[in-house]
Amino acid sequence: MGLLNRWSKKKEQEQLKAVRSSASDSEKKTDAKTVSAPQEAGMATPSGTSASDTVSAHEQSPKFRTVVLHPIISEKATLAESQGIYTFAVSNSATKIDVKFAIKQQYGILPKRVSMLCMEGKRLRFGRNRGKRSDWKKAVVSLPKGKTIHIHEGV
Structure with missing residues (x-):
């Protein structure tokens, strides 16, 4: 039964990786939206802040x-x-x-x-x-x- 557990664990790990990568992609999209929102409003971005x-x-x-x-x-x-x-x-x-x-x-x-x-x-x-x-x-x-x-x- 050890062989069956290995195959099923690999499938579960692949599914977890897919879920994590899709979650990180959605976070990157929300970060891009928050950065673009101040630029549209005419505010300074974090990289362009002044003293x-x-x-x-x-x-x-x-x-x-x-x-x-x-x-x-x-x-x-x-x-x-x-x-x-x-x-x-x-x-x-x-x-x-x-x-x-x-x-x-x-x-x-x-x-x-x-x-x-x-x-x-x-x-x-x-x-x-x-x-x-x-x-x-x-x-x-x-x-x-x-x-x-x-x-x-x-x-």
């Missing part, structure tokens, strides 16, 4: 509201503002790209450069008990020449 299109896609994300926590107002940060360099406290999971687009979304200016620093929380004592403040992340944002942000308005 401004990707910026607007990043700006739509609601997570950018929670990236920049608050500006850091210190003597050193205030002196750097005259040179177009601003300092912000950001969430611990934020990346340079996240900060860049969050600043663009909040203030309407795309930063030229973003530097990130991981700040270690200070070690503290509460009587006999020792503790530590939370670690946090700082972003130093450089703006293009002639652009400013008014971060002292609400202070």
